[in-house]
Amino acid sequence: MKNILGNLGLATTASVQLTFKRGDGQPLKTATLKTKGGEPEQLPLFSSKETICAEVKVANSPGKKVDHYGIKVQLLGQIELASERGHPQDFLSLVRDLAPQGDLVKQETYPAEFANVEMQYDSHRGIQVRLRYLLRVTISRSYANSVVKDFPFWVRNYEAAPAPVPNAAPIKMEVGIEDCLHIEFEYDKAKYHLKDTVVGKIYFLLVRIKLKHMEVEIRRRETTGAGTHARNETETLAKYEIMDGAPVRGESIPIRLFLSPYDLTPTFSNVHNRFSVKYYLNLVLVDEEDRRYFKQQEIQLFRLLDDKAAANGTAEAAHISS
Template sequence: MSFFGFGQSAEVELVLSDAESRRRVEHKTEEGKKEKYFLFYDGETVSGRVILTLKHPNRRLEHQGIKVEFIGQIELYYDRGNHHEFVSLVKDLARPGEFTQSQIFDFEFTHVEKPYESYTGQNVKLRYFLRATVSRRLNDVVKEMDIVVHTLSTYPELNSSIKMEVGIEDCLHIEFEYNKSKYHLKDVIVGKIYFLLVRIKIKHMEIDIIKRETTGTGPNVYHENDTIAKYEIMDGAPVRGESIPIRLFLAGYELTPTMRDINKKFSVRYYLNLVLIDEEERRYFKQQCFALLSLMQLPVAMGRICPRRPLGSPPCPDHGEETFRKAA
């Protein structure tokens, strides 16, 4: 008699039915590496086969049942082991019994709801995966296959420009304008900065893209800021009446859509951070929240897509609330 874990008498494999034609995309792993995964969208059917291969043909394999699951879950790194599942589908493939030959089981999860974007961050991970399980008395044999989900959004009807006048009393007065408040992941941020009053000696100015990841609730809220990009606007002192154009291409940076209160577990927001440095190395900055959308074309043979509301983020609670201030 052979046992799993000692003789390893069987192996389980998961194969998607459209593996040869389905697109694969890169996605960051928890270790920071990039690997390729099969890409799915909300509402698409997930189907395939579970292949059970016996290492020793004609030798009896007893089991307590075989099943396949489709799972969407959120894992907070500070609360490891406590996974929060927002999608959980199960298909029983075989009742308890025994096999003496290798087996193939077909499965299909029809029009699966996948409401959120796959995400791997500093303190949280949102993943979708298939899991096949052969239940055994001593220890189960489990095989998992991760997939990546991208959300689809429509371009917002209202996408007003961002205009602000900020300054330090009697020292600095700047007006800056961005052409939109919502951008897609391959978009270009176009804007201008006008110097209306300059009485401090500025030697450097840049725009940073800041990603702010917020996890937890109440007293257990964690904020993680990550500078995604630095764009130098000028190197030298501006003069009154001068205007500086801004043209920042987003395609070259590792960005995700804005994610707001995902399953009441985490949020991801993006900010444009205008930074000024004077000759005495004092830093002044102004932050402005903006939304990132995942505008994508539908695949040709994609199947049914659940109609959902546009995923353009609601107004950011921080939008336009900050004042121009000196950094600590």
């Protein structure tokens, strides 16, 4: 049976290679990411409205020919929830035909271009949701399985800094336990870019319990679904100790927290009616009996437009094979 299938061409396959390029001829930027195993991974980096160019090389097995019903490349944007693993939803789909029906008897090279593509959402890899972009090359075949290869890339979008609000008051909150503890804390603002610094102060107005230490956490909350079907996943990205020892009434503790060392993304609100990503500063106080007291404040994060030129290194071209 194996020999019969080979004679019919069912065992004949084709290899596909793809090289990303920028439409403006500038060096191709790359984004360095971490895989689930913690290993670094580099992907081509683009922003919305940029032109994505690619060079597709398709080759047959030596001495074999591959008959096909056409070769095409698609640019896809997909959202995949953990609860729907293996069934992503396409929110962006563009296609370019590379070759009509025919026979592949030698290596062929095809240029492809997607001009001024609107990619309004940032790429995202979270606990329960993934938003990704990719180029998919398909060699359609009649009597054998079509050859389909995916080549992912990363998208980051940037915002201008918000206009300063004259005489804007800092954000103030209070936390306390009646007749035992009363704390007032403030942050200088509610919106930060990813390389910003959080500046604030903690005021101890009443201290009648023995505190051991205090820390600020950066928390990320990922929400999928809505209403009664909403599902939240929260992860603590960083812990920063701001006090060690017992404070006294009237004491003031400064906060200065640099955001750049941490793996943060912009705040995402109701992306394609599928998911949201929010960030919180969580104040944690621990007493001598290891009881913990919490107070959290939501902050908005954005990627500053001025950081676009320094986006994670450059390369002439990113080459991916499969």
